[in-house]
Amino acid sequence: MIALEIETSRLSLRPLLASDARVITELVQDPQIYRTVARIAPGQSIDTTRAFLKATEEGHYADTDHVCAIEQGGALIGCVGVHRRTRQDLFELGYWLAPGAWGKGYATEAADALLSRLTRRAGERAFVSGYFTDNPASGQVLRKLGFLPCGLRPVYCLGRDTNLPHRDMVWVAG
Numbered sequence: 001m002i003a004l005e006i007e008t009s010r011l012s013l014r015p016l017l018a019s020d021a022r023v024i025t026e027l028v029q030d031p032q033i034y035r036t037v038a039r040i041a042p043g044q045s046i047d048t049t050r051a052f053l054k055a056t057e058e059g060h061y062a063d064t065d066h067v068c069a070i071e072q073g074g075a076l077i078g079c080v081g082v083h084r085r086t087r088q089d090l091f092e093l094g095y096w097l098a099p100g101a102w103g104k105g106y107a108t109e110a111a112d113a114l115l116s117r118l119t120r121r122a123g124e125r126a127f128v129s130g131y132f133t134d135n136p137a138s139g140q141v142l143r144k145l146g147f148l149p150c151g152l153r154p155v156y157c158l159g160r161d162t163n164l165p166h167r168d169m170v171w172v173a174g
Contacts, residue, residue: 004060004068006113013068013080013110015060016053020069023076025049032099034159036135038166040096041158056081063087066118070097070110077101080110082118082127091118093129093171095141107141115145115171125173132157133165147171 006013016024025046027033034040041048059065067081078097084090093115095107118124129147131138132155147169155166 004066004114004117006068006117008109008113010072011106011110011113012071013113014071016056016067016069016079018050018053020076021046021049021053024053024079027076027078027098028096030099031159033096035157036132036138037094037096037159038132038155038157059083063122066091066114068110068114070095070106072101072106077106078110080107080114082114090126090128091124093127093142102137107138108144111141111145119173127171128169129171130155130166130168133167139167139169142169145171 004013004015025044028040028044028049031042034042034044056065056067064085064087065081065083067079069076070078070080078095078101080095082091082093084092093111095111097107115127129142131142148171149167150170151168153166153168154163156162157164
């Protein structure tokens with residue numbers, strides 16, 4: 001089991017809690033978030049958020065999901081995590097932040113802390129991720145983390161109900 005309580009110089013990462021459902025639901029209903037993340041629907045309900053929280057908790061025990069709340073100054077400002085379908089697959093990194101937290105390096109700081117924990121404690125040697133090409137800030141986060149481009153393909157965005165160009169990225173331990 002991977003402990004998901006991580007402190008950085010400015011952030012706290014912790015496991016998601018059932019009590020986070022309301023705040024997460026409110027945050028992800030912002031079109032600036034759901035339009036940039038593949039699997040968040042516009043108008044996401046609290047029941048959908050609760051199902052996500054339950055699935056990620058179960059995935060943590062199955063070693064297929066490791067998702068953290070990102071807190072700054074005690075307030076939940078986003079999420080960062082990794083997911084894989086099976087234990088044989090590579091983890092895919094994903095993250096989102098409330099728009100008021102953008103441009104401060106929080107996504108990079110949180111993702112770096114999580115990836116470091118997974119490589120040190122669990123021995124993970126490679127990760128995949130990606131971003132919609134009309135969201136270059138997310139691509140910048142991945143490049144700062146050391147991810148390299150490895151493909152371009154259409155990916156369905158639930159928040160926009162369409163396929164969008166998606167830059168696939170990979171990170172391999174040196």
